[in-house]
Amino acid sequence: MPTSPDSPSPAAPELPDLAVIRAAAERIAPHVHRTPVLRCSALDRLAGARLHFKCEPFQRGGAFKVRGATNAVLSLGEEEARRGVVTHSSGNHGAALALAARTRGIPAWVVMPEDAPRVKREAVAGYGATVVLCEPTAEARAATAERVVGETGAALVHSYDDPRVIAGQGTVALELLAQVARLDAVVVPVGGGGLISGVAIAVAALAPGTRVLGAEPAAADDAARSLAAGRLLPNPPGRVATVADGLKASLAERTFLAVGRHVERVVVVSEEEIVAAMCRVWERMKVIVEPSAAVAVAAVLSGVFAGAEPPEVGVVLSGGNVDLDRLPW
Amino acid sequence: MPTSPDSPSPAAPELPDLAVIRAAAERIAPHVHRTPVLRCSALDRLAGARLHFKCEPFQRGGAFKVRGATNAVLSLGEEEARRGVVTHSSGNHGAALALAARTRGIPAWVVMPEDAPRVKREAVAGYGATVVLCEPTAEARAATAERVVGETGAALVHSYDDPRVIAGQGTVALELLAQVARLDAVVVPVGGGGLISGVAIAVAALAPGTRVLGAEPAAADDAARSLAAGRLLPNPPGRVATVADGLKASLAERTFLAVGRHVERVVVVSEEEIVAAMCRVWERMKVIVEPSAAVAVAAVLSGVFAGAEPPEVGVVLSGGNVDLDRLPW
Numbered sequence: 001m002p003t004s005p006d007s008p009s010p011a012a013p014e015l016p017d018l019a020v021i022r023a024a025a026e027r028i029a030p031h032v033h034r035t036p037v038l039r040c041s042a043l044d045r046l047a048g049a050r051l052h053f054k055c056e057p058f059q060r061g062g063a064f065k066v067r068g069a070t071n072a073v074l075s076l077g078e079e080e081a082r083r084g085v086v087t088h089s090s091g092n093h094g095a096a097l098a099l100a101a102r103t104r105g106i107p108a109w110v111v112m113p114e115d116a117p118r119v120k121r122e123a124v125a126g127y128g129a130t131v132v133l134c135e136p137t138a139e140a141r142a143a144t145a146e147r148v149v150g151e152t153g154a155a156l157v158h159s160y161d162d163p164r165v166i167a168g169q170g171t172v173a174l175e176l177l178a179q180v181a182r183l184d185a186v187v188v189p190v191g192g193g194g195l196i197s198g199v200a201i202a203v204a205a206l207a208p209g210t211r212v213l214g215a216e217p218a219a220a221d222d223a224a225r226s227l228a229a230g231r232l233l234p235n236p237p238g239r240v241a242t243v244a245d246g247l248k249a250s251l252a253e254r255t256f257l258a259v260g261r262h263v264e265r266v267v268v269v270s271e272e273e274i275v276a277a278m279c280r281v282w283e284r285m286k287v288i289v290e291p292s293a294a295v296a297v298a299a300v301l302s303g304v305f306a307g308a309e310p311p312e313v314g315v316v317l318s319g320g321n322v323d324l325d326r327l328p329w
Numbered sequence: 330m331p332t333s334p335d336s337p338s339p340a341a342p343e344l345p346d347l348a349v350i351r352a353a354a355e356r357i358a359p360h361v362h363r364t365p366v367l368r369c370s371a372l373d374r375l376a377g378a379r380l381h382f383k384c385e386p387f388q389r390g391g392a393f394k395v396r397g398a399t400n401a402v403l404s405l406g407e408e409e410a411r412r413g414v415v416t417h418s419s420g421n422h423g424a425a426l427a428l429a430a431r432t433r434g435i436p437a438w439v440v441m442p443e444d445a446p447r448v449k450r451e452a453v454a455g456y457g458a459t460v461v462l463c464e465p466t467a468e469a470r471a472a473t474a475e476r477v478v479g480e481t482g483a484a485l486v487h488s489y490d491d492p493r494v495i496a497g498q499g500t501v502a503l504e505l506l507a508q509v510a511r512l513d514a515v516v517v518p519v520g521g522g523g524l525i526s527g528v529a530i531a532v533a534a535l536a537p538g539t540r541v542l543g544a545e546p547a548a549a550d551d552a553a554r555s556l557a558a559g560r561l562l563p564n565p566p567g568r569v570a571t572v573a574d575g576l577k578a579s580l581a582e583r584t585f586l587a588v589g590r591h592v593e594r595v596v597v598v599s600e601e602e603i604v605a606a607m608c609r610v611w612e613r614m615k616v617i618v619e620p621s622a623a624v625a626v627a628a629v630l631s632g633v634f635a636g637a638e639p640p641e642v643g644v645v646l647s648g649g650n651v652d653l654d655r656l657p658w
Contacts, residue, residue, distance in 0.1 A: 033368070035364035038365075038387055039362070041389070057615035058367055058614070058616075060370070062615055091461060098518075119612070219414065230535035259459070279653070282617060282653055283393075283448070283653060285387070286386035286391055286616060286617040287387075287616070287617070288386060288611060288615040288616070288620075289615075293545055318379070320615035324611055324612060324656075324658070325658075327653075329654075
């Protein structure tokens with residue numbers, strides 16, 4: 001990590017500020033949907049809160065990820081862009097980067113674990129990117145991506161440890177805050193922390209009275225543990241067993257910095273709560289959410305907002321890419 | 330049917346006009362959602378059209394039916410309302426009337442066929458109405474509803490043969506035309522014809538250049554046959570075999586009048602096309618639609634808009650109430 005000559009400690013990782021997130025919003029606007037915010041009285045009653053669901057399953061590519069990927073791809077210089085982009089991703093970011101690359105007309109390589117859901121592999125290939133399969137470990141994914149970089153000269157666009165990606169994900173909050181007059185809290189699922197970092201930075205700047213809460217599966221609770229300990233405590237190496245396959249990643253130094261500054265707490269939910277919440281959203285809201293998105297719903301249904309006066313709560317439904325033939329109920 | 334003294338022919342059935350539909354919109358506004366319009370580039374490519382999906386699965390009760398039911402219930406006089414309302418319905422209208430009655434605080438009875446989907450029976454009961462089961466024939470349903478009227482004095486609110494209900498359903502078009510700048514056509518599923526009647530009347534008044542097309546399962550194609558013949562040709566008595574359980578009803582004289590005046594044609598689709606369209610909407614749009622709603626999608630995917638310049642087409646996704654444990658693929 002480069003350090004400035006007059007600073008003995010390593011430089012803090014770069015994070016976008018509100019101006020950078022606003023610039024990202026302008027940059028990606030022609031290429032992404034402004035997704036609707038839906039209400040559901042049945043879920044309001046269960047949560048004891050007035051919920052405002054920001055519906056990223058309706059985003060291009062079926063998840064918020066196209067925001068950050070598009071911002072990163074459009075931020076590349078002409079020459080750099082021509083060599084293409086590469087990433088490793090369990091699914092949604094890979095599809096999003098493939099989509100963003102197609103938008104700009106440049107090649108993309110996506111390194112995916114062999115056990116990624118069929119629908120996510122097909123989406124990546126369908127957007128015209130080259131799928132490179134590897135062992136389902138963090139090490140194998142990073143090493144394979146590095147190899148592709150060496151072979152092609154393509155630019156690596158990490159799925160969350162990248163300020164351009166975080167800025168793009170933060171545009172979710174710009175829209176949500178414009179769509180709902182007042183929010184007491186916003187609840188966001190946490191995997192590697194790109195989404196919650198962007199959202200938390202935007203919310204802290206625009207609505208400092210609005211609390212930002214994370215939501216995490218108990219089987220991949222590194223953000224909750226890291227926040228409690230005040231230092232990065234990644235999920236143990238090896239396979240993390242959660243139905244929320246999009247949230248298996250651990251925070252990076254960069255996203256931990258944003259979470260530590262702006263996130264009040266991270267709510268941890270069980271696998272049973274995730275599946276039950278997913279089923280309720282399908283049944284009552286008619287929105288197809290994937291388990292990773294249901295984690296935020298499970299958090300609001302777990303009683304965190306129980307109190308006298310139901311608060312106004314934004315819930316980010318992060319994506320809806322699921323195998324319809326392999327439902328978890 | 331009453332006739333006026335100076336008119337030798339029977340009076341034409343009453344239909345709402347634009348002013349009546351606008352009054353309905355104002356009346357029901359506090360009690361229904363203004364549903365979003367979504368786009369999907371994958372479906373655009375398949376249809377050869379630019380599709381604008383009006384998403385009534387996100388409506389209260391999971392379908393457009395609450396619009397008409399609420400307008401009817403709120404149109405009742407105080408005394409009449411106190412005795413409650415009754416209807417017979419294969420599902421969505423029953424739930425909608427139950428919901429509307431709860432809104433006004435009056436009792437409701439819903440006559441449902443024994444083979445109605447579980448999720449629809451539970452919805453009706455969940456809204457506090459009394460479910461009265463009967464044989465799954467049109468005759469048994471009407472007779473049972475008449476019996477309940479006799480026993481309770483409740484007002485019958487037919488699911489489509491009622492100008493107050495048609496006016497309420499027409500509010501879908503008021504919203505759609507306000508949400509999309511220009512539409513070359515609107516495609517609407519047709520069962521008993523309440524929805525398409527209200528939509529067609531509003532579109533004819535507000536956007537006379539916009540074509541209105543119906544969509545119907547081949548197994549319940551009475552509207553297509555009636556339109557071609559110029560007279561009512563109901564579906565044969567007995568059980569109609571289509572996965573689109575919401576579209577088994579036949580047009581009434583009233584809705585046939587509106588369809589004959591304002592609907593250009595009714596596109597007929599097969600069971601296979603309905604299931605395939607339903608699956609595509611789930612996979613690509615992440616919206617849970619029921620088979621009856623998928624019928625309109627199947628119609629636009631059947632090639633009716635194939636041509637040089639992709640037209641702007643509104644598609645009414647009418648509802649999303651399905652048994653998640655009993656998917657047709």
